[in-house]
Amino acid sequence: MARISPRDLVHGATLRRLALPALVVVLGLQMLRVYIPSLAWYLRDTVGVGSITLGGIAFATFALGFLAPLVRRLAGSRGALWASAGGLAALRVLEQFSSSPGLDLYVSLAAVALFLIFLGAFVGHSRAADGTGAPARLVGGLILGLALDTLIKGAGGTLDLSWTPTIGAVIVVLALAAGVLWAIAVEPAPLRSAASDVGWSSALPLAGIGSIFLVQAMLLQNQGWVAEVSGIPSPTAFVVLVFGNAALAAGAWLALARPALHRLGVAALAALLLYVALPRTTGFGGTLPLMVLVLQFTLGWALAIIARRGEEPSRTGLARTSVGMTLGMLLYLLLAFVYYVPFDIALPLTRSSVLPLASFVVAVCLLGSLRRGEPRAPQSDPTTPTAAIALAVLGSVIVLLTPSPAPSDREPTGRVMTFNIHSAFDRAGRLDPEAIAQVIEAADPDVVALQEVSRGWLIDGTVDLTYWLARRLGMHVVFSGTADPIWGNALLSRRPLQESGSAPLPVAGTLLPRGFLWTRLDLGFDRPLLVIATHLHHVADEPEPRLEQIPVLLEFWGGQERTILMGDLNAEPDWPEMQLMRQAGLVDSWAEAGEGPGLTWPSDDPFQRIDYIWLSPDLQALTAKVIDSTASDHRAVVAEIAPR
Incomplete structure (x- = not known):
């Protein structure tokens, strides 16, 4: 039997290529978790802006993602990464030193806009620079970004670094921002003539990524949700989440390494599972931790198939890709809006429709990403699942080493x-x-x-x-x-x-x-x-x-x-x-x-x-x-x- 070495499981070149999208996803998600609360608690509750006006501001911010083709045309493929990811890194550092809710709002607004521009710009850049390896890079970057983000939040007791005024938080943020700048600096510049965009049938399924992000935020990366619904302690729920991310990576690896499974019957079963199970997580009770692993594996498989739909770019530019990605994030915002606003204003759609709609969008995008003909070439690089497992093990070690203060046994005071x-x-x-x-x-x-x-x-x-x-x-x-x-x-x-x-x-x-x-x-x-x-x-x-x-x-x-x-x-x-x-x-x-x-x-x-x-x-x-x-x-x- 051949001996497996660490180099067989983690490829240094692959890890370097995954660093840019993964680190940007971490910073982008952190800024989303500043921007959305800033709208609700500062702009609405403190300043007094109405919910409908807030919605308009939020949708206008997310719509700036449509500017990705313009930024790429003006700055070039690599320049667009500097403008979006580099700008996001700088704003994230600035926000860490802010103690003003007003400044938090405006900095996070700009940062979220740059994050959304990056998503479209990066997909086009990777297609031009990485060829058929672009889908694996996109999927691996998104998954490792989610995994690292959850690890950082869980290590802080679920409180984001943005709200943690400690030297340790500053060091972590500076390290993340420096990592982004380094990753851009070593990123090759593709030829301007290299194909970077796809047809509408390949671009529109990318809209499913926004709904996947929403499901992750509300359920599958939500430590409190998993703890409360399943009845387990919050630290145990954190362990479930980090191993759920390993399952997410494993599902994506299977889709990339075994393209023969990209069949309508398999995809239909996966779509049905997502549509039936995701909206019903509250009913799983103590079995929810197991369902998190199953759902994450299925979502990873779906995400990889959606990404592979655009594996063969046919034209220059970025217009169609930008539309697909930005529509997905606008849908993320719309569904979040529909979930929370009905607590304040009656809407035609109810909160109970949000998760079924998000699941339906993912299912449709998955089925729409299947293509007829010969299976694509397998891509079996195990770097992403190996890195996700390593992060899961690290998360478990953090839980074991973090002391839980015992309640004092003092005499009651009344x-x-x-x-x-x-x-x-x-x-x-x-x-x-x-x-x-x-x-x-x-x-x-x-x-x-x-x-x-x-x-x-x-x-x-x-x-x-x-x-x-x-x-x-x-x-x-x-x-x-x-x-x-x-x-x-x-x-x-x-x-x-x-x-x-x-x-x-x-x-x-x-x-x-x-x-x-x-x-x-x-x-x-x-x-x-x-x-x-x-x-x-x-x-x-x-x-x-x-x-x-x-x-x-x-x-x-x-x-x-x-x-x-x-x-x-x-x-x-x-x-x-x-x-x-x-x-x-x-x-x-x-x-x-x-x-x-x-x-x-x-x-x-x-x-x-x-x-x-x-x-x-x-x-x-x-x-x-x-x-x-x-x-x-x-x-x-x-x-x-x-x-x-």
């Missing part, structure tokens, strides 16, 4: 807190979970009810806040999604959670589903304490939904002793909603022990008291205070409680 954390975006519109952690740390509560908690929404920067905060503070955590599996309420506790559960609240004609979360824990009283955390309908002049939601909470409470009900109730103390709470026998901790009006919203200049800690009649509030902080758009409320 101090409780409620805090609407605004998805960890501060009043200025910048993502800063460290500021949230510092507010909680300074108050030093035994238990904290959190509202507006994201475990990985794209518009929230895809950070898993439950994992990040629990690890940062050394606390137990339990979470319950309300809007979808990864956005809702959470409870942090320094004491072990004896049991917990959750339930939905009436939607009552609103757009954003609500729910409540409960747990029992020992705070040193004569019996365990029942803690209920909730977040009610937010529109002030629409009391009807809250008047339907509160009776459900009161029915669950059922007059039990040793109970705390707290959260963002979105109602003033003298409104009918809060009168229901008092009539049921609950005691407002602020009315009992607070001083002054206790205003909590908005945090920079509050004029409403809408955040509460309610107690069962057998408990009393010894102290109550509102914490002056703009880490969120709400101020936190803290009370020290004891039995009467």
